[in-house]
C-alpha cells in the first residue's frame with residue numbers, strides 16, 4: 578500500500594506515527610521543495626512565470642505548516658497571497674478574477690517583466706474587556722493597500738482576498754471524508770457546492786473550500802502562484818493586458834507524472850501528534866464542548882477509501898472541522914477595492930497540528946489572513962454564526978479560559 582493510503586490506514590487503525598510504514602513518493606517530495614526556474618532562450622529552464630509569487634511550494638508551505646504571516650506592518654510576505662475575484666460569482670462555478678490582474682496578484686516576475694505591484698498591510702489595534710473578570714484583550718484589524726499597480730487600476734468591484742498559505746497536514750485524510758458525512762443535516766448555505774462540466778462537487782480545500790480536491794488546488798497553485806501550466810490548466814494566471822496572455826507553446830510545463838507524484842506526496846503529509854498530557858486533554862476537551870465549539874470544529878469525522886487491491890479502508894479522524902463553510906460576521910468578511918464588505922463564508926479551519934505549529938521557532942499567526950497573533954485572538958474574531966460560542970468563551974472564568982487556550986495550543 579503506497580503513499581497516503583498507508584497514512585490513512587495508519588491513522589485509522591490507531592498506529593502511532595513512529596510505526597507507520599510510509600513509502601513516500603520521493604520524487605513528489607523533491608518536486609515540493611524544488612525551486613522552479615524561468616524558461617531560458619536556449620529552451621532550457623522550467624517555465625516559471627513570467628508572473629509568479631514564489632518559485633516553490635515549500636517557500637509558502639515551509640515544512641508543510643502554515644506560511645509565515647505578517648507579524649507587523651509592512652509589505653505583505655509571499656506566503657500571504659492576495660487573491661482577486663470578480664464580484665458576484667453566484668453561479669458557483671470557478672469564479673473569474675480581476676479583468677487585468679487575474680486570480681492572484683503576482684508580486685514577482687522573471688527578468689525583463691514587471692511584477693504586478695506591491696501590497697502593504699497596516700494593523701489597527703482594537704481593545705476590549707472580558708466579563709466577568711475584567712481581563713483586557715486586544716485584536717488587530719488589517720488594512721491592505723496597493724502601493725504600486727503596474728498594469729493600471731483594479732476593477733472597482735474586484736474583491737480583495739488575502740489568504741495565508743495553510744498547513745497541509747492530513748489533506749489526504751480530509752479528501753477521504755465521504756460527502757454525506759459533510760452534508761448530513763447541514764443547511765444548504767453551509768455547503769460549498771460547485772458546478773464543473775455539468776456535475777456538482779463539494780468544495781473542501783482552501784480557506785473557503787473553493788477547491789474540489791488536492792489535485793485541483795495543486796494545479797491552481799502551479800498556474801496562479803507559479804506561472805506553470807499542467808495537463809489540467811493550460812493557462813497561467815495571465816490576462817489580455819499582460820505580457821503572457823498566450824499560453825506557452827508545446828506540452829504542459831509540468832507533466833502528468835510530476836503532477837501525480839506531487840499530489841500523492843502532499844496527500845501523504847501526516848498530522849503531527851498532539852503535544853498535551855492525558856489529564857490536560859480531558860479538561861480542555863470538556864470546556865471546548867461545553868461552550869459549543871464542536872458545533873463547527875467537529876472532533877471526529879469518518880474517512881473511507883478503496884485501496885488499489887479493492888480493500889475498503891474506513892475509520893475516524895480527529896481534524897476538528899465539519900468541512901462546512903460559515904459566516905463569521907462583517908469583521909471577518911472580504912472587501913472589494915472600494916472597501917465595501919462582501920458577504921463571505923469560511924471553511925471551519927481544522928485545528929489539528931496547532932501544537933506542532935506552536936513548537937516552531939517562527940511564531941505562527943492564525944485565521945485566513947494571519948490577522949490573529951494568538952489562538953485567543955482567533956477565537957475573539959468569531960462572530961456571525963459563532964456569536965453565541967464566542968460570547969460563552971468571553972464569559973469563562975480566566976482560569977477555565979486559560980485551560981481551554983492551553984489545550985488548543987497543544988492539539
Ligand code: HEC
Pocket residue numbers: 609630631632633634635636637638655656657658660740741742743744745748781782783784785787791794795798799802803839843
Ligand atoms: C505563493 C504562495 C503559495 C505557493 C507557491 C503554493 N501555495 Fe499552496 N496555498 C497557498 C494559499 C494562499 C492557499 C490557500 C488558498 C485559498 O484559500 O484559496 C494554499 C492552499 C493549498 C492547499 C490546500 C490546503 C487546505 O487544507 O485547504 C494545498 C494542498 C496546497 N496549497 C498545496 C500546494 C502545492 C503542492 C504547491 C506547489 C505546487 C503550492 N501549494 C504552492 C499558497 C501557496
Ligand code: HEC
Pocket residue numbers: 784868869870871872873874902903905923924925926927928942943944945946952955956959962963966967970985
Ligand atoms: C459557526 C462555526 C464555528 C464555531 C461555532 C467556532 N468556530 Fe472556530 N473557526 C470557524 C471557521 C469558519 C474558522 C476559519 C476562519 C477563517 O477562515 O479565517 C475558524 C477558525 C478557528 C481557529 C483558527 C485556526 C487557524 O489555524 O487559523 C481557532 C483557534 C478556532 N476557530 C477556535 C474555536 C473555538 C475555541 C471555538 C469555540 C469558542 C470555535 N472556534 C467556534 C468556525 C467556527
